[in-house]
Amino acid sequence: MKLTITDWWSVAGWKWDVPDDDVCGICRAPFDACCPQCKIPGDDCPLIWGECTHVFHMHCLLKWLEAESSQQQCPMDRRVWVTAS
């Protein structure tokens, strides 16, 4: 008796690599949801990781960095923001 796999279709869903139910430190919305400006989560509203290990909705962080009062710091630890590569 012989059983061979000819074709194998897998289905996977992707989520952001952050703990479940974790929220963005700026907008307080879950990472799995989108920032307040967007309607649909996913590629169009990505996350951004800093070298300080903090994560935000990219749109939220960019908005924050644009504000003068931010002094280009991470809103969580006040270190200068450097995007992790």
Place this chain on the structure above:
Amino acid sequence: MSRPTPQGLEELYRDCEGLCLHKYGSDIYAMVQAELESYTRQRLSDISRQHDDLVGGSVLVQTEQFWQGYVQQLAMIKCIFLYLDRTYVLQTANVASIWSMGLAVVRQCLVDTDMKTKLVRLILGEVTKERDARPANHPALVSLVQMLVDLDLFAQFFMPSFIDATRDYFSKESRRLIGSLAAIQTEAEPVPAAQPAGVMTVPQYLAHVKRRLEEETQRVARYLIPSSKTVLLSATVSELVERHTERLLSTSFEAMVDAHMVSDLANLYSLLLSVNQLGALKRYWGLYVKKIGLQLMQAPDLDTSLVSDMLALKRRLDSILQGAFQSNGVLAHAQRDVFEEFINSRRGKIAQLMTKYIDQCMRSSEQAASEEGIDGLLDRIIALFRYVHGKDLFEAYYRRDLAKRLINDKSASIDTEWSMLQKMRMECGSGYTKRLEGMLRDMADSGDLVKKFASSQQGREANTVGFHAVILTQAFWPTYEPLPLVIPREAERMQEQFVQFYNEKHNGRNLQWQPNLGTCLLKVEFDEGPKELTLTLIQATVLLLFSDCRELSYAQIQANTGLEDVELKRTLQSLACGKHRVLTKEPKSREVAETDSFAFNAAFKSPQVRVKIGQILLKEAEKETKEVEEHIQLDRMYRVDAAIMRILKARKQLEHTALMTELLGQLKFAISLAEVKERIDTLIERDYMKRDDANPSLYLYLA
């Protein structure tokens, strides 16, 4: 007066000239007038006397003859007394020319005696004869009406009586015909040998009215003055139609629409339009559409045939609206309102059935080959979609079906999928279809990704022949419960390689495999020969266990796959108790027990080389529907909360009723007041808002 004179006409003219020169103008004028008066009076009273015997014809003829002669001779008199006309008449104020005076004399004579009334009565008698299609003295009619026009008696005196007579005539006729209207014979029924004379159906009656109007229009052209046309036609149609609007509609409107009598309905429409009775037509049209629609909606077992019935109904109604009612805005509006009402009469049912119907269309390639093509069908579906309330629910159902189509590769054409989404986007905006479009893009992206994977280093290492992956952006797709399953090592290895490859491409993403969605193609050597089996990943995983051992117990299978009881039982059932039994079960029975043991069925036989092993369906459909509805309910709750807060934030404080009005204006779905109150209470509880201390119906915004 017509006797030849002893003197020549020129001599007479010269005499007149001479007298005028000697200032006898006014005397001659008075004498001519007196002469005309006495002549006219004499002739008319002669005719009038005969008249009393009521033999209309001869009086009519004689009057006509008198008039013809009189006009001729008056012309002659005018010539003889031309000098008088040119001098005395012109130079003296308030004296009419001989011609006008001559006509005024006749006019006066007619008015002074009862001749005028009698004459009008006689003319009307002739008209009635014409209407009855009896022989009438047409030349006399023409000439006498012209006389009345010339004598300036037409508009003031003749027309009112004429219109009265017209109304009277058609009022009697319509009452007679309407009183004995016959029912419309449908084609199925045997046609009665002959209708009793004078009995009409409504369509026949309408055609009759059209004919009558045509006749009256011709009458105007033949012997009335053009300006009388409007009055005459409106009197006619008002008697024939306006008074009977209700009766006409209530007798046969439904039957006419049922029988699709477009040209007769067009008659009805144009007649009712001309008498300003579209309101009644609108009412009947609305009632009809509603009746048919509710019949469809209230059937106890609704299935997708409802949708095709609706589409057919809409097509039928639209063709009447266009063909018979000239796409009249009022009627179209009534139809739309009624459609919207009944289509939503069973809450979300229509959304569910419509998405199911679309799913069937999208799965079969037959539709594309049909007469109107898939695009036409989609357009008609969209027209129905416009009426559906609660578009969010529709989207949720649609998404569920689309997900199944895409993941199971059941869509007949991706182009058609795109074109449907485009149509939905045109209706509801890009936000509405964003997730659905994302799903289609995910599918395309996954295809590219798999190709790249196959040629990548990891892909080559894993020897990924036949490995496919579909990567879903979880935010677009319906949520699926993760399912614990230990898949075969070979597949596991390929998946691991793929994850490595994927992570290199996309930073910060976590892949979660969904074994319950995947499928597998297995090549199996049976005694009969090799077969290709199409299976779900779960079925394949279970079956692959048997490549190492011939026989396994339930417990062993469970230990090796990690499947939960419900899922495992249904999978084993599909493999060992279904249509294609690739496993045998000990002891044999329809249900799977935890004490059973299973063996590979090498003796499996099937006429086909490719065999699809169906899955035993749980009562999934119901569960899914419920899930979708709960999900939407939750989503709507958030929307209500958000809307309340938006309004309050803008207003700072607001009365309860004002808040309700604004809220219902903003929300795109129906919601009960009790539900809103509940939302308000939770918002108060969470300190987003509060009631005013003094006035409990006033809400205050809390920042």
